[in-house]
Amino acid sequence: MANESVSRTFGVAAGVCVVCAVIVAVASVSLKGVQERNKALDKNVNILRAAGLVRPGEKVSSGKVEELFANAKRVVVDLATGEIDEDADPDAVEADKNNVVALAKEDDVASIKTIPQKTVVYLFNDENGRLKTAVLPIVGSGLWSIMRGYLALDGDLTTVAHIVFYDHGETPGLGGEISNPLWTAKWEGKRALDDDGKPIVKVIKGTAAPESSDVDGISGATLTGDGVTKTVSFWLGDKGFGPFLKKYKADNPSENDETGKERR
Numbered sequence: 703m704a705n706e707s708v709s710r711t712f713g714v715a716a717g718v719c720v721v722c723a724v725i726v727a728v729a730s731v732s733l734k735g736v737q738e739r740n741k742a743l744d745k746n747v748n749i750l751r752a753a754g755l756v757r758p759g760e761k762v763s764s765g766k767v768e769e770l771f772a773n774a775k776r777v778v779v780d781l782a783t784g785e786i787d788e789d790a791d792p793d794a795v796e797a798d799k800n801n802v803v804a805l806a807k808e809d810d811v812a813s814i815k816t817i818p819q820k821t822v823v824y825l826f827n828d829e830n831g832r833l834k835t836a837v838l839p840i841v842g843s844g845l846w847s848i849m850r851g852y853l854a855l856d857g858d859l860t861t862v863a864h865i866v867f868y869d870h871g872e873t874p875g876l877g878g879e880i881s882n883p884l885w886t887a888k889w890e891g892k893r894a895l896d897d898d899g900k901p902i903v904k905v906i907k908g909t910a911a912p913e914s915s916d917v918d919g920i921s922g923a924t925l926t927g928d929g930v931t932k933t934v935s936f937w938l939g940d941k942g943f944g945p946f947l948k949k950y951k952a953d954n955p956s957e958n959d960e961t962g963k964e965r966r
């Protein structure tokens with residue numbers, strides 16, 4: 703066969719394709735475990751950031767992550783009743799594809815259509831075994847995208863400890879600033895709920911008064927800010943973690959005092 707024949711050219715191209723496909727397939731299969739471990743590590747680092755145990759951008763080893771989780775309890779919460787399901791396995795709950803409930807349009811403040819029936823919450827205790835921070839997963843619609851994050855409350859379950867958005871598709875420099883630690887720091891110490899447990903923390907246009915439950919808006923990104931307000935209101939409200947927060951406070955009256963805030 704001549705070196706420059708058409709069939710030889712196609713034959714070589716096909717051979718290269720097969721070899722490349724095999725290399726990619728082998729790499730993909732053999733790296734799957736590493737990818738999953740990295741994904742789990744990334745998730746745990748975001749939870750620790752929300753709990754205030756890892757600074758934004760800080761690199762932490764998997765050993766350090768494990769150590770920082772030593773005082774944390776992963777609990778399964780039934781959103782409708784607010785009860786902690788002690789018998790449920792958090793991993794099984796997170797993997798369960800049937801763990802979804804449709805939201806009525808009027809209840810769907812965060813524009814997410816469905817919520818889990820049961821969800822995993824992270825409770826971090828202080829050295830005396832008292833609740834220091836509760837990390838709650840949150841999800842809601844921004845201007846362009848679904849925003850996923852964690853809202854952490856102090857031990858009083860009323861004051862914002864931290865907020866972290868780890869996944870969204872808002873515009874970098876505009877709505878994308880929701881994941882900028884300089885902006886999320888503005889949430890810290892804000893009172894999230896009033897005395898009746900109603901969500902009051904909100905993003906406003908402009909600069910917020912220091913003692914208020916308002917958070918400075920991001921200029922040029924009012925619509926994403928509105929999405930964040932709706933997301934936080936939904937998850938702190940009756941269809942989200944509202945029943946859990948009320949029940950936990952009622953069941954643990956000693957946690958529900960001003961020292962919950964001081965324990966931060």
Ligand SMILES: Cc1cc2nc3c(=O)[nH]c(=O)nc-3n(C[C@H](O)[C@H](O)[C@H](O)COP(=O)(O)O)c2cc1C
Nearest residue numbers: 845872873876877878920921922923924925926927
């Ligand atoms: C290309 C482009 C991307 C934008 N991305 C965002 C965004 O991610 N979040 C947002 O709230 N507004 C975004 N906006 C601006 C909104 O359309 C709207 O003007 C803005 O939210 C109003 O905020 P302001 O009242 O603070 O100006 C974008 C606008 C353009 C042209």
